[in-house]
Amino acid sequence: MKLGDFEITNRIGLGTNRLTNTRANVAFDRASVAAGVQTVDTAHPYTGGQREETIGLALHPTPEGCIVATKGGFGGPGRGRPEVLRAEIEESLRRLRTDVIQLYYLHRVDPDTPIEVSLGAIKEYVERGKIVRVGVSEVTVEQVERARKVVPIVAVQNHYNLSERKYEAVVDHCEREGIVFVPFFPLRGEARPELSRIAKKHGATARQITLAWLLRRSPAMLPIPGTLSLEHLKENLAATRIELTDEEFETLR
Ligand SMILES: NC(=O)c1ccc[n+]([C@@H]2O[C@H](COP(=O)([O-])OP(=O)(O)OC[C@H]3O[C@@H](n4cnc5c(N)ncnc54)[C@H](OP(=O)(O)O)[C@@H]3O)[C@@H](O)[C@H]2O)c1
Numbered sequence: 001m002k003l004g005d006f007e008i009t010n011r012i013g014l015g016t017n018r019l020t021n022t023r024a025n026v027a028f029d030r031a032s033v034a035a036g037v038q039t040v041d042t043a044h045p046y047t048g049g050q051r052e053e054t055i056g057l058a059l060h061p062t063p064e065g066c067i068v069a070t071k072g073g074f075g076g077p078g079r080g081r082p083e084v085l086r087a088e089i090e091e092s093l094r095r096l097r098t099d100v101i102q103l104y105y106l107h108r109v110d111p112d113t114p115i116e117v118s119l120g121a122i123k124e125y126v127e128r129g130k131i132v133r134v135g136v137s138e139v140t141v142e143q144v145e146r147a148r149k150v151v152p153i154v155a156v157q158n159h160y161n162l163s164e165r166k167y168e169a170v171v172d173h174c175e176r177e178g179i180v181f182v183p184f185f186p187l188r189g190e191a192r193p194e195l196s197r198i199a200k201k202h203g204a205t206a207r208q209i210t211l212a213w214l215l216r217r218s219p220a221m222l223p224i225p226g227t228l229s230l231e232h233l234k235e236n237l238a239a240t241r242i243e244l245t246d247e248e249f250e251t252l253r
Pocket residue numbers: 014015016017018041042107137138157158183184185186187188207224225226227228229231232233235236
């Protein structure tokens with residue numbers, strides 16, 4: 001899979017919005033990358049900025065083959081204004097201890113600011129070499145296309161999992177257009193009896209089957225299950241090795 005020009009061989013990333021800045025969590029970030037995680041997801045507001053700071057301590061300079069993604073513009077009307085975004089980008093650069101953000105998402109489309117205006121502010125940073133790649137989050141196909149008229153979009157991050165499927169058209173659009181689709185909250189949803197049955201057959205956990213289903217749903221899919229546990233992280237990475245049959249895929253669909 002390609003995230004823009006960046007090759008990803010391990011299609012399970014790490015997302016955690018619950019991680020605070022402690023020594024143990026710095027070690028956890030480093031261990032995650034050592035275990036094979038190539039995409040680490042964060043955002044300006046997570047744990048009041050501590051999440052970005054932890055990554056700044058743990059993953060700077062960013063290890064070879066790994067990308068740190070962050071986001072700005074979350075919080076409701078007005079948060080996508082250029083001056084707000086510029087301030088958040090500057091703060092993210094400082095907290096991440098870097099001169100260059102590898103992937104920057106517009107976290108939400110501001111109802112009071114046209115998406116073109118918000119992305120225009122992000123584009124300024126692309127032109128200055130401070131942001132390499134751009135993504136958008138919680139968007140429709142139409143919004144993706146409006147965004148792409150301003151700046152190339154390499155990733156779309158929307159709420160999507162086995163139970164939450166309102167963005168099917170966005171998944172398909174991303175696949176067609178060579179954009180990576182990052183489903184957030186990939187493990188959420190109701191417990192389904194057929195999940196346990198399929199998991200048992202594969203000698204896997206139900207969560208691993210959920211991830212395997214997402215990976216099978218589209219080659220554009222890059223789930224970012226959040227975890228604070230290295231054991232869970234390794235389990236999640238191992239889901240890339242599970243191959244569901246057509247029948248299992250359709251049953252869960
Ligand atoms: N773009 C957006 O607007 C947006 C919004 C929300 C979230 N996100 C991103 O999406 C990421 C994922 O969301 P999330 O972390 O809240 O929710 P999630 O991925 O649905 O689930 C995380 C939960 O699953 C548990 N878990 C993970 N792997 C497990 C395993 N192998 N076995 C058992 N339990 C496991 C975690 O607990 P343990 O810690 O015990 O493993 C945690 O309780 C976030 O971290 C964030 O980066 C983005």
